[in-house]
Amino acid sequence: xxxxxxxxxxxxxxxxxxxxxxxxxxxxxxxxxxxxxxxxxxxxxxxxxxxxxxxxxxxxxxxxxxxxxxxxxxxxxxxxxxxxxxxxxxxxxxxxxxxx
Amino acid sequence: xxxxxxxxxxxxxxxxxxxxxxxxxxxxxxxxxxxxxxxxxxxxxxxxxxxxxxxxxxxxxxxxxxxxxxxxxxxxxxxxxxxxxxxxxxxxxxxxxxxxxxxxxxxxxxxxxxxxxxxxxxxxxxxxxxxxxxxxxxxxxxxxxxxxxxxxxxxxxxxxxxxxxxxxxxxxxxxxxxxxxxxxxxxxxxxxxxxxxxxxxxxxxxxxxxxxxxxxxxxxxxxxxxxxxxxxxxxxxxxxxxxxxxxxxxxxxxxxxxxxxxxxxxxxxxxxxxxxxxxxxxxxxx
Numbered sequence: 001x002x003x004x005x006x007x008x009x010x011x012x013x014x015x016x017x018x019x020x021x022x023x024x025x026x027x028x029x030x031x032x033x034x035x036x037x038x039x040x041x042x043x044x045x046x047x048x049x050x051x052x053x054x055x056x057x058x059x060x061x062x063x064x065x066x067x068x069x070x071x072x073x074x075x076x077x078x079x080x081x082x083x084x085x086x087x088x089x090x091x092x093x094x095x096x097x098x099x100x
Numbered sequence: 101x102x103x104x105x106x107x108x109x110x111x112x113x114x115x116x117x118x119x120x121x122x123x124x125x126x127x128x129x130x131x132x133x134x135x136x137x138x139x140x141x142x143x144x145x146x147x148x149x150x151x152x153x154x155x156x157x158x159x160x161x162x163x164x165x166x167x168x169x170x171x172x173x174x175x176x177x178x179x180x181x182x183x184x185x186x187x188x189x190x191x192x193x194x195x196x197x198x199x200x201x202x203x204x205x206x207x208x209x210x211x212x213x214x215x216x217x218x219x220x221x222x223x224x225x226x227x228x229x230x231x232x233x234x235x236x237x238x239x240x241x242x243x244x245x246x247x248x249x250x251x252x253x254x255x256x257x258x259x260x261x262x263x264x265x266x267x268x269x270x271x272x273x274x275x276x277x278x279x280x281x282x283x284x285x286x287x288x289x290x291x292x293x294x295x296x297x298x299x300x301x302x303x304x305x306x307x308x309x310x311x312x313x314x315x316x317x318x319x320x321x322x323x324x325x326x327x328x329x330x331x332x333x334x335x336x337x338x339x340x341x342x343x344x345x346x347x348x349x350x351x352x353x354x355x356x357x358x359x360x361x362x363x364x365x366x367x368x369x370x371x372x373x374x375x376x377x378x379x380x381x382x383x384x385x386x
Contacts, residue, residue: 017255021331030329033257043257044203045282046238046264081339084247086256087331 012037014094016064018056019086023072025056031086038096056090064092101184106176107310113180114322117344120244120276124177128168128270133227135164140193140227140293149190156299159188168225169297177274180309181221182301189220189298196235196286196294204283205254206240209298212249213278216340217347218305219244220277225295228269234292235284236265237273242327244276245340253280261328306350314349320356335359 019031029051034043053059060066068091108122116122128136140146150159156178160166168174178186209222230236240262264284265273275281277298286292313319323341326334339359346354355361 019256019259021329023332027331029260030331031256031259033255044285045206045257046203046262046284048258049262051258051260081336081343082247083245083333083336083340085253086259086329087333 008098010098011095012098014038014041014096016052016059016092016094018051018053018059018090018092020056020088020090023070023088025060025066025069025090027055027088029053029055036096038098056092059092064094067091067093102172102175102179104310104312106172107308108177108180109310110313110319111316111322113309113348114319114345116181116274116276117341117348118323118325119241119327120279121239121241122177122274123267124173124272124274126268126270127173127272128171128225128227130269132164132168132171133269136168136225136227136295137293139164140195140295141291146193149192150188152188152190153300154188156186156188165295169223174272177272178221178223178299181274182299182305183303183308185302186299187302189300191295191297194283194294194296196283196292198286198289198291200235200286203285205251206238206256206259206280206282207251207253208243208246208248208278208280210250210277212247214247217344218301220298220300222275222277222279223297223299224265224273224275225297226265226267226269226271226273227293227295228290230265230267230269230271230292230294231288232264232266233286234288234290235286236267236292237294238262238264238282238284239273239275240280240327240329242330242337243280244278245337246278246280248280259329305348307348311349324356 014037015035017033017035018029020027021030022028032051034041034052036042053062056066056069068089070087070089108116112122146165156169160169169178224237226236240259242261265271283294323345324338326337330337338356342354342356342360346352
């Protein structure tokens with residue numbers, strides 16, 4: 001909650017997180033999340049069945065800027081056959097005006 | 101032990117190992133569903149946990165909840181997965197009011213569970229028809245091998261292959277304790293219940309089901325099916341499933357597509373150059 005409304009910026013960040021099936025930016029999307037600071041769009045668990053883009057590269061062509069990609073990590077000894085979180089996380093942003 | 105006609109088949113067990121859940125549509129008679137719904141609605145005490153660790157056969161001996169989980173076909177499912185004398189872990193009647201628009205975050209229950217072989221089961225019982233509008237529970241098939249800390253996966257919104265539970269009254273989902281799941285909003289005008297029960301095994305989970313079809317070639321196909329969200333990790337997940345199947349069937353040589361046999365191949369026999377023969381390495385070369 002922003003207490004002093006006179007300080008609310010008109011430019012806000014939209015964050016799209018795309019999880020791909022491989023490390024390449026053109027590999028298929030397997031999961032996704034959206035956090036929109038303009039609050040025009042609100043995504044929750046289970047509200048979509050189809051990813052918004054086929055790949056990170058497709059999102060880039062639509063104007064999304066990549067601000068983080070997952071490093072390709074070596075396996076910890078003894079943990080080569082262990083799985084945990086979704087492996088290839090890509091964070092993208094758009095800066096959106098709240099005016100008009 | 102319940103009659104084997106009520107126990108799971110090997111193919112069903114393979115499906116459980118693969119997807120982390122089994123689905124039984126309308127397995128509970130409607131009359132018991134109605135009784136259960138009424139009981140949950142009128143009695144808030146059912147929200148209280150009972151004694152964790154108590155033998156399950158001493159829990160709910162005098163009410164409709166016990167009647168449901170002691171139906172022979174339900175006992176057959178339970179016994180196939182966690183044996184004849186499981187322990188009660190905890191339960192909770194999830195009550196979602198009409199017009200509850202918040203979705204729950206993805207999570208795996210409890211804390212990081214480092215077990216790779218033994219597992220608990222969670223029974224998700226739906227006592228009423230549950231439409232997509234009413235929410236139900238969203239699960240991610242195949243997520244049960246992932247070692248995650250409870251709701252640290254809350255950043256994820258949607259995952260390819262996620263499965264919303266839409267079902268008729270009396271449907272039971274039985275899951276591996278570690279499956280990713282989350283409650284969905286109730287956009288309907290109906291109160292929704294989902295009753296969850298967790299049970300622990302007290303014996304080794306080996307060949308507890310009806311193993312008459314253990315050598316059915318379709319089992320390997322069932323075990324090896326991948327989920328669309330696994331990407332390049334699909335083969336790692338296959339290895340994990342092979343290892344669990346080896347444990348459950350007490351067969352350390354089970355394999356599929358040579359995945360484990362290949363990487364376990366560390367020969368100990370040494371070639372004898374002088375006599376052009378071979379001898380077994382006894383581990384003492386001097």
